[in-house]
Amino acid sequence: MDSDRPEPxxxxxxxxxxxxxxxxxxxxxxxxxxxxxxVLLRRHIKEAHA
Structure with missing residues (x-):
């Protein structure tokens, strides 16, 4: 997995x-x-945890 992957x-x-x-x-x-x-995790984080 890449190093810039979003973390849950x-x-x-x-x-x-x-x-x-x-x-x-x-x-x-x-x-x-x-x-x-x-991509979906990044989107979720931005919408739900920003």
Missing amino acids: HPGCGPCAELDEQRTRAHGRGDGSAETDCS
């Missing part, structure tokens, strides 16, 4: 779910899905 906020269910999906995508070598999850 502790205790946030949506953050945890997107992080888990991203981890699974990475594990199966699906870079496109991994990137999609990072």
Whole structure:
């Protein structure tokens, strides 16, 4: 995973779910899905935790 990937906020269910999906995508070598999850996580963080 890249070094600038967004980190989930502790205790946030949506953050945890997107992080888990991203981890699974990475594990199966699906870079496109991994990137999609990072984009969605960044968007969620900006909207919910800014």
